[in-house]
Structure formats: C-alpha cells, structure tokens
Amino acid sequence: MGRYILRRLGQAIPTLIGILVLTFALTRLSPSDPIQLMLGGQYDITPEDRIALRESLGLNDPLPLQFIKWVWAILHLDFGQSFYYHRPVMDLILERVPNSLQISIAALLVTVAIGIPLGVIAALRRGHIEDHGIRIFSVAGHAIPQFWLGLMFVLTLSVQLRWFPIGSMNAVGVDCGLCWDRIWHLIGPVAVISIAGIANLPRILRTEVLEVISQDYVRTARSKGLREKAVIAGHVLRNALIPVVTSFGTILLVFFSGALIIERVFNWPGLGRLTFEAAVNKDYPLVQAGVVISSVLLIFSYLLRDIAYAWVDPRIKAL
Amino acid sequence: MAVGAQTATRPRELPQPRASAGLWSNAWYSLRRDRLTMAAGAVVVLIILLSVGAPLLAEYVFKTSFERQDLLHTYGRPTLDPLAYLLGSDEVGRSQVVRLFYGGQVSLFVGFVAAFIQLTIGVLLGLMAGYFRGRVDDLITWFITTLNSIPTIFLLIIISALFSPGAITLTIIIGAIFWTGITNFVRGQTFALREREFVTAARTVGATPWRIMLRHILPNVLPLIFVLTAIDVGTIILAESALSYLGLGIVPPTPSWGNMLTNAASYFNRAPWLVVSPGTMIFLTALCLYLIGDGLRDALDPRLKSR
Numbered sequence: 001m002g003r004y005i006l007r008r009l010g011q012a013i014p015t016l017i018g019i020l021v022l023t024f025a026l027t028r029l030s031p032s033d034p035i036q037l038m039l040g041g042q043y044d045i046t047p048e049d050r051i052a053l054r055e056s057l058g059l060n061d062p063l064p065l066q067f068i069k070w071v072w073a074i075l076h077l078d079f080g081q082s083f084y085y086h087r088p089v090m091d092l093i094l095e096r097v098p099n100s101l102q103i104s105i106a107a108l109l110v111t112v113a114i115g116i117p118l119g120v121i122a123a124l125r126r127g128h129i130e131d132h133g134i135r136i137f138s139v140a141g142h143a144i145p146q147f148w149l150g151l152m153f154v155l156t157l158s159v160q161l162r163w164f165p166i167g168s169m170n171a172v173g174v175d176c177g178l179c180w181d182r183i184w185h186l187i188g189p190v191a192v193i194s195i196a197g198i199a200n201l202p203r204i205l206r207t208e209v210l211e212v213i214s215q216d217y218v219r220t221a222r223s224k225g226l227r228e229k230a231v232i233a234g235h236v237l238r239n240a241l242i243p244v245v246t247s248f249g250t251i252l253l254v255f256f257s258g259a260l261i262i263e264r265v266f267n268w269p270g271l272g273r274l275t276f277e278a279a280v281n282k283d284y285p286l287v288q289a290g291v292v293i294s295s296v297l298l299i300f301s302y303l304l305r306d307i308a309y310a311w312v313d314p315r316i317k318a319l
Numbered sequence: 320m321a322v323g324a325q326t327a328t329r330p331r332e333l334p335q336p337r338a339s340a341g342l343w344s345n346a347w348y349s350l351r352r353d354r355l356t357m358a359a360g361a362v363v364v365l366i367i368l369l370s371v372g373a374p375l376l377a378e379y380v381f382k383t384s385f386e387r388q389d390l391l392h393t394y395g396r397p398t399l400d401p402l403a404y405l406l407g408s409d410e411v412g413r414s415q416v417v418r419l420f421y422g423g424q425v426s427l428f429v430g431f432v433a434a435f436i437q438l439t440i441g442v443l444l445g446l447m448a449g450y451f452r453g454r455v456d457d458l459i460t461w462f463i464t465t466l467n468s469i470p471t472i473f474l475l476i477i478i479s480a481l482f483s484p485g486a487i488t489l490t491i492i493i494g495a496i497f498w499t500g501i502t503n504f505v506r507g508q509t510f511a512l513r514e515r516e517f518v519t520a521a522r523t524v525g526a527t528p529w530r531i532m533l534r535h536i537l538p539n540v541l542p543l544i545f546v547l548t549a550i551d552v553g554t555i556i557l558a559e560s561a562l563s564y565l566g567l568g569i570v571p572p573t574p575s576w577g578n579m580l581t582n583a584a585s586y587f588n589r590a591p592w593l594v595v596s597p598g599t600m601i602f603l604t605a606l607c608l609y610l611i612g613d614g615l616r617d618a619l620d621p622r623l624k625s626r
Contacts (some may be wrong), residue, residue: 018465030481139613143553143605147561148580148598155587155594256470261561275473276565279480287477295468302468 004310012299019295020074024067027284035059070288079289084281089289092274100270102182103263104255106190111197111251118198119205119244120237126210134202141199146258150192150265157188164188166267189266193258197251204247208240215239245309252301256294342542346618356614359607366604370423383414409583409593418574419596425575426604429490430556436494437555438548441501442540446532448502449509456506463499471496475558479567486569489562493555501547508540542619546612553608560601576601 035054054060058069073080079089122134158164165185212218213236221235222228260272267273275290277283350356369376378384409415448459466474478484478492512518513536521531562568563577571578576597583593 014461015464015468018461019468022465022469026477026481139609140602140606143557143602143609145557145560145598145601145605147564148594148601151580151584151594152598155584155591159587253467253470256473260470260472260476261565264565276476279477280567282481287481291469291473291477294470294473298470299468 001310005307008303008306012303015299016296019292020071021067023288023291024070027288028063028066030282030284074292079292080285082278082283082286084278084283084286089285092286093271093289093293096269096271096274099268100259100263100272102186103189103193103259103268103270104252106186107193107197107255108251110190110194111201114194115198115201116205116237116241119202120209120232122202122206123209123213124232126206131206134206138199138203141195144195146192146196147261147265149195150189150262153188153192154265185268189259189262189268192262192265193255196254196258200247200251200254201244205240205244208243209236212236212240242309242312245305245312248305249302252305253298256298342619346542346615350614350618353614353618356611356618359610359614362603362607363611366423366600366607367427369420370427373417373420373424376417376420383417409579409586409590415593415596418579419576419600422574422576422579422597423600423604425486425569425573426556426559426577426601429486429493429559429569429575430552430604433490433493433497433555433559434548434552436491437496437498437551438501438544440495441498442505442537442544444498445502445505445540446509446536449506450513450528450532450536452510459502459506463502466496466499472558472561475562476565476567479562486573489559489568493558497551497555500551501544504547505540505544508543509536512536512539543616546616546619549608549612549615553605553612556601556608557605560597 035050035057058066061069077090079093081087082089082092085092118134118137122131125131153164154166158166164187218231218235221231226234256272259270260276262268263270263273264276271290271294275287275294278286278290409418444459448456474496475493479489482488484492509532513531518531518535521535526535559568560575560577560580563570563575564580566578566581569575569578571581579597580594583590583597587594
C-alpha cells in the first residue's frame with residue numbers, strides 16, 4: 001500500500017508543475033502592469049520610485065528566473081503580499097479555508113445521504129415511476145444553472161418568505177463556529193451545491209447496482225434465505241459502491257466550481273469568493289494562490305479517492 | 320357482403336422490403352420513435368429560430384428594438400398589450416421578450432461555436448494520442464491532467480477577469496479549455512481500434528498514419544462524439560451564462576441570458592419576471608441539449624439502452 005501511495009504521489013508532480021507554469025503564465029501575460037495595480041490610487045509617486053519598486057520586486061529579472069523564485073517561495077508557503085488587501089496572501093487564504101471546507105463537507109454528506117438511497121431505488125424499481133422520476137431529476141439537476149437556482153433560493157425563500165437568512169455565514173454579532181446559527185446559514189448554499197452532486201450519484205450507482213444484482217452470489221444470498229434488505233445492504237450495495245468511489249472526483253470538481261459562484265450568490269466568505277474577487281481586482285498574488293491551492297486540494301482529493309479505491313479493491317494496486 | 324367484397328378486390332399487399340439499414344438510418348429510425356428526444360429537438364430548433372429571427376420578430380411582431388428604452392413604462396408587468404411587454408419590461412422599460420431572443424443569439428453562438436472548436440481540438444489530439452502513443456500520448460495526457468486539476472470555472476473567470484475578452488475571443492477561450500473530455504474519449508477508442516484488422520489492412524497497403532486516423536478510425540468514433548458534443552453545448556451555455564452573470568463574460572449592452580440576470584436580482588421585489596425568464600431559457604436550452612445527447616446515445620448504441 002505504501003508503495004502504491006508513493007507512486008501516486010510521484011505521478012502528481014508533473015501535474016503540479018503544469019499548474020504552476022499555467023498559473024504563472026496566465027498572470028504574467030495579462031496586459032495590466034502590476035506596479036500600476038499595486039499603487040492603485042496613490043498618485044504622488046515619482047517615476048524613479050516606480051523603477052525602484054519594479055527592481056526591488058524582481059520584475060526586471062528574466063521570466064524563467066522570476067518563475068523559479070516564485071516557485072521557491074511557494075514551496076515555503078509564501079505567496080507574497082496581496083495588492084489589494086496589503087496583507088500576506090497566505091493569511092487571507094488560511095482565514096477562508098475552514099469556511100469553504102464547511103460547505104464542501106456538508107454538501108458531500110448531503111449528496112451521499114440522499115444520492116445513495118436514490119441510486120438503489122432507481123435500480124430496484126427499474127422502469128417504474130420511481131426510476132423515471134429519479135432520471136428526470138438527474139437530467140434537470142445537471143441542466144439547471146446553479147447560480148440561478150441559488151438566486152431563486154435567496155429571492156423566494158429568504159427575501160420573500162424570510163425562512164432563511166439572506167446570505168453570509170452568521171447573523172449580525174453572532175460568531176460561534178459551527179453552531180445552530182451557522183447551520184441555519186449553511187442550508188441554502190449546501191442545498192444548491194448538493195443538487196449537482198445528487199444529480200450525478202444515483203445515475204452511476206444505478207448502473208453498478210444493476211450489474212451486481214444479476215451476479216450469482218446475490219442469487220445465492222437470496223436462496224439461502226437472507227432477507228432482501230440484508231441482501232441489498234450486505235451483498236449488492238457493498239460491491240456496487242466500489243466503482244462509485246471513482247466518481248467522487250467528478251463530484252468534488254462540481255463542488256469546487258459550484259462553490260465559487262454559490263459563495264458569491266450567498267455572500268459566503270470562502271476560498272471561491274476570495275479568488276473571484278481577486279480576479280476582478282487583478283490582485284495577482286491572490287489569484288495565483290487561489291488557483292494553486294484549489295488545484296492542489298483537488299489533486300489531493302483525487303489522490304485520496306485513488307487510495308480509497310485501492311484499499312477497497314486490492315486489484316487496483318497492481319495496475 | 321360489402322365488407323367481404325372490399326377485401327376481395329384489394330390486391331394483396333406484401334410488406335415492402337426495407338433497404339438494408341446503415342447506422343445512421345437505424346439511428347434515425349429509433350430516434351423518430353423516441354418522443355422525448357424529438358420534443359427536445361423541436362424545442363432547441365424553436366429557440367434557435369426565435370434567436371436567429373430576433374431582428375425580424377422585433378421589428379414586425381413586437382414593433383420595438385432590443386435597446387429602445389421607455390422610462391414611462393419601467394418594470395412593466397407581462398401583458399399582451401403592447402405585445403412587446405409579453406414578458407414584461409426591465410428597469411429602463413426595454414422589452415424583456417425581445418432582449419431574451421437577442422440574448423439567445425449570443426448564448427447559442429458561444430455554445431455551438433465553442434463546442435465546434437473543442438470538438439476539433441479534442442478529436443485531433445485524441446486521435447494523435449491514441450494512434451501514436453508513446454511520447455505524444457504522454458504529453459497530451461499530461462496536458463489533460465493539468466487542465467482537469469484546475470476547476471474549469473476558476474480558469475474561465477481568471478482569464479476573463481485578467482484579459483477582458485470580447486464575445487469572439489471568449490468563445491475561442493472556452494473552446495480551448497473544454498476539449499479534455501472529448502480527447503479522453505477519442506483516445507480510449509483509438510487505442511482499441513488501432514489494433515483491429517481493418518487498420519492493419521490499411522497499413523499494409525501503405526496508408527499514411529493521418530489517412531488511417533481520419534478515414535478509418537475517425538468514422539468509427541464519430542457517432543458517439545455527437546452525443547458528447549450535444550451535452551457539451553449545454554455545459555458551455557451554462558458556463559457562459561454563469562460567467563456573464565458574474566459580469567465577466569458577455570458585457571452589456573449586448574444582452575445575453577447570463578448578464579440579463581446580473582441586475583435583475585436587485586429588482587426582484589418589483590419585477591420577479593426579470594429573474595425568472597432568462598434563467599428558464601438557460602435551463603430549458605441546457606435541458607433539451609442533454610436530453611438530445613441521451614436520446615442520441617440510445618439511438619446510436621442500442622447496447623446501452625437495456626441499462
């Protein structure tokens with residue numbers, strides 16, 4: 001197992017290099033001048049000061065050298081100073097990570113809790129009304145624009161009916177970590193993000209359950225007199241869930257992308273909104289950090305997924 | 320007996336032997352029986368016609384233009400009189416229905432053109448990776464893994480925020496980002512097909528690699544690519560609308576379904592229809608494209624149908 005994990009880690013390195021190159025290139029090729037952006041509204045700067053600042057930031061170095069310096073700093077977890085907030089980027093990010101994790105983890109739990117039963121029902125009631133209903137929900141869940149769903153949620157349930165808070169993480173003056181007030185605020189964004197996950201999971205699971213249910217060992221289990229529930233839970237679901245593990249990569253990607261827009265709609269101070277605002281403000285160091293860190297998180301979750309897969313199905317390790 | 324006489328006089332009709340059906344006519348045969356897919360197709364065609372015909376409809380049916388303001392009739396309720404306010408009017412009294420049709424032009428253009436670009440890139444790279452294998456495959460796979468490790472919408476938002484592209488550039492950028500799914504699919508299929516006898520046969524008579532890829536392998540992969548493309552057009556329309564909603568994609572005054580929603584949210588109390596109609600159009604278009612994708616898949620690959 002240890003060797004498998006090491007090999008998978010090794011495979012992640014070229015991807016990481018690609019992400020670093022792409023991120024660096026994107027921000028450096030952009031037409032705006034970082035010095036101009038950094039100084040913002042300050043006009044009492046002499047041209048000499050500008051040149052000095054440019055020199056001190058290393059912006060006159062050749063691009064490959066700048067890249068190596070930048071990567072070296074990142075390896076020490078230093079993403080530089082934000083142009084906009086004038087604070088170290090790493091501090092800004094670390095403040096937001098727990099907020100984003102709350103949404104993602106909650107959405108994952110909701111997706112699994114609703115998606116798995118739906119997938120099993122769709123397979124067991126194949127061709128019946130439940131199956132058709134779940135299929136329609138799946139297609140609709142993919143096709144509905146998430147930001148619009150979030151917008152409709154806020155406008156109807158929060159603004160009109162006042163059932164839920166309008167946005168942000170806490171009621172004014174309340175900051176209590178993960179308490180009832182926070183959960184109350186989580187419902188909206190988590191519900192909207194989970195819809196995409198719930199649209200994905202049952203479809204995949206249904207195919208797997210149908211595959212497993214026709215196996216001989218399921219017939220054996222039934223014929224030795226096991227209750228149907230025990231057959232489904234112990235024999236069918238356990239085996240059908242193994243390939244489903246790989247689909248979590250897609251679902252996580254959906255969460256990441258969804259979070260960026262949903263965090264904005266619900267005014268949730270997470271990593272996605274921070275990156276979005278940084279992009280709009282052309283706050284390069286923050287943009288770079290946002291992309292690199294969310295990509296690393298994504299690669300890491302792919303890695304966890306593969307390790308989990310290898311753990312439940314030892315044949316994978318040999319591949 | 321009248322009935323008996325009638326049957327006796329009619330010459331016996333033998334069922335016409337159907338011409339041996341190919342893949343496409345078989346697919347069309349089963350598609351025509353798939354009412355859901357046909358309905359979805361009809362809706363997409365209708366949306367395309369309404370969008371393309373927007374200037375004519377605006378002039379002759381609604382008798383207004385997409386930019387004509389009427390400050391005396393802001394936040395107008397949906398009404399049949401005048402017809403221009405069929406779906407209400409916005410904060411400066413512009414006709415919502417006309418703007419919706421014009422917005423369709425932009426969203427559909429971005430969707431279909433970007434899908435065509437990603438299809439071209441995706442198929443070419445997929446064929447190359449699958450056929451040449453080795454270094455070429457490693458390089459393309461590395462590129463795909465890298466692109467897939469950055470959430471697509473992050474990439475789109477950053478590129479549009481930093482470079483502020485116009486509609487055409489944005490379309491090209493989307494096309495240049497979305498191709499990885501098609502490439503993966505084509506690559507996998509090519510891996511399998513290149514070992515088949517007909518490819519070996521082509522090679523023995525001296526066909527060049529590109530001829531084998533384009534004339535022998537591509538036609539075998541093509542049908543399911545159409546399925547993926549239909550789905551991708553939907554996904555691209557969704558991405559573009561999200562981008563435009565955030566103020567980064569198509570910028571006003573050009574109406575697009577996404578940017579019509581940017582301001583609409585703030586007027587929700589006075590004019591909820593301004594939020595509902597663009598969202599419904601995006602949803603409906605994406606939904607129909609996904610349904611067409613599903614239907615095409617069933618029609619082209621009957622083995623999947625039993626699942």
